[in-house]
Amino acid sequence: MRQVLFDELDEIRQKLLNAADEVKENAYNPYSKFYVGAAILTDDDLVITGANVENVAYGSTICAERMAIGRANAMGKRIFKSMAIIARGENTDHKKVTGPCGACRQMIFEFSCLSGKDIEIIMSNTRKDKIIISTIRELLPMAFGPVGLGVSIEEYVN
Numbered sequence: 001m002r003q004v005l006f007d008e009l010d011e012i013r014q015k016l017l018n019a020a021d022e023v024k025e026n027a028y029n030p031y032s033k034f035y036v037g038a039a040i041l042t043d044d045d046l047v048i049t050g051a052n053v054e055n056v057a058y059g060s061t062i063c064a065e066r067m068a069i070g071r072a073n074a075m076g077k078r079i080f081k082s083m084a085i086i087a088r089g090e091n092t093d094h095k096k097v098t099g100p101c102g103a104c105r106q107m108i109f110e111f112s113c114l115s116g117k118d119i120e121i122i123m124s125n126t127r128k129d130k131i132i133i134s135t136i137r138e139l140l141p142m143a144f145g146p147v148g149l150g151v152s153i154e155e156y157v158n
């Protein structure tokens, strides 16, 4: 895990972070008023975004990260290089950096198993003056994956 400056990110990662920042404003969040945006960078440098969608039955809520993964899959994209995440509270949580929840870490890890490569996770506050870079394997140590079940997911690589 390391902290970087926005200017130290390459152009595509700056674009990724800005896409996550922008899409968070589309959060459907009447219950928490928490705005989360996620942006996936695919192996062919496509940026695919997602925002959190809440539900009155709270447990039915889906996080921004999993929304982005679902959109990517629907587009036939499953090989991810990176994911950027930005969140804010109702008023302005500008200083805080938000990491992906446990369920999202597990879901991201699935696609790391699919590609056979680690996935970079870029987490930033909304001011973009605190940016932490990690990877899904660092964020989910001793993860449970398809190998644990003895299942091959190879045929889903696209």
Ligand code: THU
Pocket (backbone or CB within 6 Å): 029, 032, 034, 035, 036, 051, 052, 053, 054, 061, 062, 063, 064, 065, 099, 100, 101, 104
């Ligand atoms: N949320 C995300 O979208 N991603 C996370 O990693 C953390 C939580 C959303 C779910 C819910 O809509 C709101 O933030 C508060 O938990």
